[in-house]
Amino acid sequence: MAISLSVIVLLGVILFVMVRGGSLKAGPAVVAVLFGFFLAATSMAPAIQNTLTSAATALAAIDF
Numbered sequence: 001m002a003i004s005l006s007v008i009v010l011l012g013v014i015l016f017v018m019v020r021g022g023s024l025k026a027g028p029a030v031v032a033v034l035f036g037f038f039l040a041a042t043s044m045a046p047a048i049q050n051t052l053t054s055a056a057t058a059l060a061a062i063d064f
Contacts, residue, residue, distance in 0.1 A: 006053070 015033070018024035039045065 015024070015029055019026060019029050039048070
């Protein structure tokens with residue numbers, strides 16, 4: 001839960017900065033948000049979540 005909440009906050013901040021900076025207009029931003037919202041309701045959502053969780057676990061295992 002903590003990883004998904006962190007990702008949501010991070011992506012929200014990035015989206016806000018892009019809209020505010022003018023590199024992303026409000027229309028395409030709304031479309032991107034709606035696409036993500038409706039994608040989460042499909043049967044692909046668990047596979048996407050598992051992929052992101054695996055990637056986060058792999059990144060956390062890297063020693064710098």
